Amino acid sequence: MSVQFLFWLLIGIWPIDVSAQTTVPTPPRMAGYLGILHPLVTIDGNGSETNFSDYYVVGFPIGLNLWKTDRVGFSAEIVPIIRAENHVSRVSNVLFHPGILLGLGNGFTFAGRLAFETNGRYGVTPVFNKVVKRNKDSSYFVAIPIPVRFGNDRSASAAVGFQFGIAF
Template sequence: MRQCIILTGCLAVLFTSTVYAQSKGATDGFPLKITGYFGLVHPVATLQNSDIKMNFDNSYSVGFVSGISFQKNPKFGYSLEIVSMIEATSHSSTVKNIVIQPGVYFPLKGGWTITNRFSFETNGRYGITPSVGKVLVKGNHPVSLTLPLPMRIGNEKDFSIGTAVLFTVGI
């Protein structure tokens, strides 16, 4: 966990620092854009040990996403997400997990974005989460739809891969 915090801090400094020459400030014609967002992620299915677990089988899980993005140039940016996962059954509900996800994103034409994140879960699992997203509503508070593909290992469990649907609103 300590290495994750140090890595995240180093990446944040790397992507947000500005270096100036002796004679003139270098801006590359693209100002630093810092944006925040929040949203909901709905896991759909997870494959582990040849067993597929659907979200509504025995419980319902939903994640509350908050994130911040730093874009230094038009080709890529850095993003940090924190996701609180809640699991509800017919008898109770609980915070199942907190997921910390630093990563890089690559904006494409037409409002599409490809993102790859490192993922660190408080339950001891870790891995990567590649995703593809699309801005559905542009403006001051853009609405996006993203399809993440979480891949996890660790905590003495076998490899798992899942699918989810993420809706976000920019702030």
């Protein structure tokens, strides 16, 4: 047995003839995406805080959307979050963000996400998304996430952010 045969056997993929696709993909379909997230303002029992003032927080959403139909899908997202403050930056949190997708038409999508953070917080995040430029193999989008968080001996909080990225 050759090493190549063992490789194909182990991963369960056999070489097949791949030809150019001539039709537009129809559901079910899958799309990956990458983005940049900027929290703008957070409100909790102690008042409000804004990003870009005393510190800077940025997240990098990485996700996979599985569309069952043109209107309904599932999404799984992981968001490493970096905080820079007093000339020190670090990964301050990682967010696991599964959710349901609802296609609203005209490039708009609503994502209803659950939120589980490594800092001990949890909650929900409604996200309003709009595709702003569609290409043959990718699309650019903007989104407004509204995270609501609980837990870890802190008061409940709500925030608003701005996200942009590319889906492929």
